[in-house]
Amino acid sequence: MKKLIASLALPLIGLLLLLVSNNPQAVQAMGAGFTISANVPDNQYNNAVSSFDLVMKPNQTETLAVTLENLENNTKIIKASANTAYTTEAGSEAFDKHRPGRLSQAEYQFSDIFDAPQTITLKPKETKTVNFKVTMPTNFYSGVLKGALYFKDTKAGATQETDQKGFSITNYYAMALGVVLREHPKVHIPADLKLRRIRVSETNYLHEPAILAKLENVKPGTPGAMTINAKVSKHKGSKTLFGYQREGITMATNSSFEYGIPLGDSWINPGKYHLHLVAKSSQKTWVFDRDFEISVNQAMQMNRKNKNLWWIWLIILLIIIFIILLITTYYLGYRRRKKQDEKQIKELEKQ
Numbered sequence: 001m002k003k004l005i006a007s008l009a010l011p012l013i014g015l016l017l018l019l020v021s022n023n024p025q026a027v028q029a030m031g032a033g034f035t036i037s038a039n040v041p042d043n044q045y046n047n048a049v050s051s052f053d054l055v056m057k058p059n060q061t062e063t064l065a066v067t068l069e070n071l072e073n074n075t076k077i078i079k080a081s082a083n084t085a086y087t088t089e090a091g092s093e094a095f096d097k098h099r100p101g102r103l104s105q106a107e108y109q110f111s112d113i114f115d116a117p118q119t120i121t122l123k124p125k126e127t128k129t130v131n132f133k134v135t136m137p138t139n140f141y142s143g144v145l146k147g148a149l150y151f152k153d154t155k156a157g158a159t160q161e162t163d164q165k166g167f168s169i170t171n172y173y174a175m176a177l178g179v180v181l182r183e184h185p186k187v188h189i190p191a192d193l194k195l196r197r198i199r200v201s202e203t204n205y206l207h208e209p210a211i212l213a214k215l216e217n218v219k220p221g222t223p224g225a226m227t228i229n230a231k232v233s234k235h236k237g238s239k240t241l242f243g244y245q246r247e248g249i250t251m252a253t254n255s256s257f258e259y260g261i262p263l264g265d266s267w268i269n270p271g272k273y274h275l276h277l278v279a280k281s282s283q284k285t286w287v288f289d290r291d292f293e294i295s296v297n298q299a300m301q302m303n304r305k306n307k308n309l310w311w312i313w314l315i316i317l318l319i320i321i322f323i324i325l326l327i328t329t330y331y332l333g334y335r336r337r338k339k340q341d342e343k344q345i346k347e348l349e350k351q
């Protein structure tokens with residue numbers, strides 16, 4: 001678990017304390033020293049939440065207002081941006097990247113429909129309202145555009161060492177205020193998952209050899225919290241060789257991630273395998289069955305990373321050394337016999 005937390009934090013430059021407002025109170029991350037709260041407009045779709053969930057028309061422009069309050073006696077410089085939601089490699093929605101790039105396949109990115117990021121200076125104990133202008137796409141959009149207004153304190157906190165040599169984690173305090181934009185309050189596009197590929201890797205967020213199944217949400221809708229149960233066998237319906245189940249997995253709209261199935265301490269044989277994966281949410285259940293193959297080279301890479309199988313590699317090494325010794329002995333003996341034969345031939349020729 002410690003390795004998993006470290007792997008999620010390292011790609012972010014800093015450890016981000018991320019909260020999305022789903023209650024009527026101002027959002028405050030523990031230790032952040034500032035709060036944020038949305039000034040909800042009249043076109044709010046869901047009044048049960050205090051984050052932005054707005055119904056807008058095509059090409060409509062609106063200004064979203066957010067109130068920031070500095071709780072401390074020192075000046076704070078906050079960087080604010082409108083970020084598109086994406087799915088992390090561990091299977092959760094995140095909002096910390098202004099331009100997520102290939103992490104989001106959404107047709108419209110928040111960085112394109114909102115104005116540019118801004119820097120906010122808060123004097124000690126100051127309260128300030130900041131505005132974000134958004135313009136909806138010109139054409140009718142049947143799904144939802146999902147992201148967040150992301151506020152990051154530019155002053156870094158303490159630096160912590162990790163168990164990975166040469167890496168450390170720098171703590172930053174940041175908060176996200178959820179934003180959902182929709183153009184039709186009665187049209188709800190359900191999420192739809194596709195299994196794109198299966199591969200094996202010894203370097204992944206699990207930090208151990210694993211089978212990775214890439215799942216993609218191809219629709220502008222979210223599936224909600226999911227439970228994913230994956231089983232790997234030699235053939236469909238046969239005994240499970242490797243399995244892994246996780247709960248609480250979430251996915252952003254039009255995004256993908258690789259679900260990892262740890263291979264544990266088992267010796268991996270090359271050959272054909274079968275994946276049976278079930279992803280279940282309150283909305284729908286997706287079932288995927290697919291065959292895949294592990295090559296000889298891939299199996300060797302997986303097994304080489306498994307420190308618990310050192311004795312097998314020791315046996316293989318001893319066998320290789322034994323074979324080399326046999327070949328060397330045979331070669332030296334062959335040369336010696338050849339020299340003796342040549343010597344005998346020369347003696348016979350002298351006679």
